[in-house]
Amino acid sequence: MNFKLVRQLSILCLGLVWPLISPAADSFNILLYHHISSTMPRSTSLSAQEFEGHLEYLKQNNYNVIDLALAISSVQQGTPLPDKAIVITFDDAWRDIYEQGLPLLKKYDYPFTVFVNTDPVDQKNRYTMTWDMLRDLKKQGVILANHTRDHDYLVRKPNYDDQWLSDVLDNINYAQQRLTDELGPVPKWLAYPFGEYNNRLKLALKDQGYIAFGQQSGGIAEFSDWQALPRFSAAGRYSNLKTLKTKLESQPFPANYKAFSNPVIRTDQGVQNQPSLAVELTKAQKLGVRQQLSCFIVGDRKMPDWQSKMQFTVQADQPLGKGRNRYNCTAPVWGQKNYYWLSHQWLIYGGEAPPKE
Template sequence: MNFKLILSLPILCLGLIWPLTSHAADSFNILLYHHISSTMPRSTSLTSEEFEGHLEYLKINDYNVIDLASAIASIQQGEPLPDKAIVITFDDAWRDIYLQGLPLLKKYDYPFTVFVNTDPVDQNNRHTMTWDMLRDLKQQGVTLANHTRDHDYLVRKPLYDEQWLDATLDNINYAQQRLTDELGPVPKWLAYPFGEYNDQLKLALKNRGYIAFGQQSGGVAEFSDWQALPRFPAAGRYSNLQSLKTKLASQPLPAKYSGFTDPVIRLDEGEQNQPLLHVELTESQRLGVRQQLSCFIVGEQQKPKWQGKMNFTVQANKSLVKGRNRYNCTAPIWGQKNYYWMSHQWLVYGGEAPPKQ
């Protein structure tokens, strides 16, 4: 087989919803799914009917669903992407992806990637795919990649010392080896469990040649952080097609994402729980765009503070809650009818044992 979604985010700062137009040819957006099921937890699921609704929308609105490897190669080599390029990914190798998702993706002839945590497959967990199912996917052209061996919290640990880093990399390398042993060559990609990472881990992965993916929202372009690439969650409360349309038509805000602040806030080390995010743009934006840039933090609108044409900061006006939080920022694109999008995820962690999954 040739295998060739905004928070429920009101555009409060604009006063209207603009019609949507096509993407620039130098960026692409990634959709993140987990379960295709009506019985698994709703927070990470959508039904087959909802999923097909997404696929049908992509088709009738002339989106180009392309494989992740081709999308990455085009960006890194400076080659143009197809207009309105979209990539589909799944985390966790759930069996319902094979039973419910695969037939629909074959129907639309859409490529996709599955990030696999290998221990549940080795343990014959009834909710995950078997190695034979994964081999079948690969034979049909599906890309399979690393989601660690056990889906552990990688950075919710007492210390970020050498022992922690070695154990974390051993976890990732073990999964990479299991995938290779069972499936043959797989790309050197990692999807962080829960989208959680810190700067130490990012640097270690960069030095070892990995590209890594988070769960914060936004698009991918040359200026992206290649060890923290964003993906738009598209299940649960994010599966509503009305809000998904805005995500699909968005473009990444041109900024130096690799310079963003370390995303982990350690309460046990007295770190500031109203973090300041400094954003440096890679290209100047018109005054009208800068004036309409607005950010959303824990559901509240927050205006950024500009320090000239190329830099702004945004900060929560109250303490973030423990766990994952996001700063999401949007602005209209000058001369177009869609939006820039930028997101940064924070993990507020107190040093305590992580909750059970």
């Protein structure tokens, strides 16, 4: 039986059966992968064996790996999701996803999404998939979506004026058009290269009807910021199952993400690089022991300052280094063993030329 049909049937069966056998959930977590390879850069890779270890873990621990489209529409429409809902995504459309990842994902019958940079495919880069491979994936039920045309650093630019915005939107819309021309209809979803964005871009994408994904940690619920959705990186040093386990079972921290500060700190424009993250809770009563809320800034523990029952701030003790930095906060879920998880990525940028990554 073909993979797509199996998947559609399993979604149908899941829809009919799961309310009877497992509690409904109103959130889901996304895993982010790049390469399935032992020879590509370790920071964005894990081996086929390690990847199979993740899939087997999900199966053994009764996670429900579901389609990103189903996950998004369920949360947005308020229809219940299966308990322990997980979505698998890949960025960059590397050829090893097709060669190493696809056979394993078919074996476990897990749906997935690939975010594609269209220029490398058009240029027939030997490490990326071809349009024929991508068409084959789509035929098998895989969702393909936008990761810009060329993987440019969207916000490492001299300024964020109208010309900048128009160039960035042209880049994104060009990729969307190429995907549509080659593959037929694809969802209006963007994964930001390197998870880097600013508030002006976020709002423009919202106006254009895009949903967008970053690379900060956390889960997705109705209160999420739909133009800055979090994903848990699961490759390189994050591929260890012991740490991944905590993330898989975590729940989205109930906060007003849409009110988070602009994530780009311009040191060349006099903005101090010790940003304070102000968090407004949406459901204080569901949080575990308030004193157990703890935050980590670039790996160092930092206790938050509570302004009221529903608000706290957290700020680094020292200036953050150039490039990407993350603030992570977790709190135990009342009466359970898992955690609420919140993360915000800051880009400390002084106008210099972007690195070659």
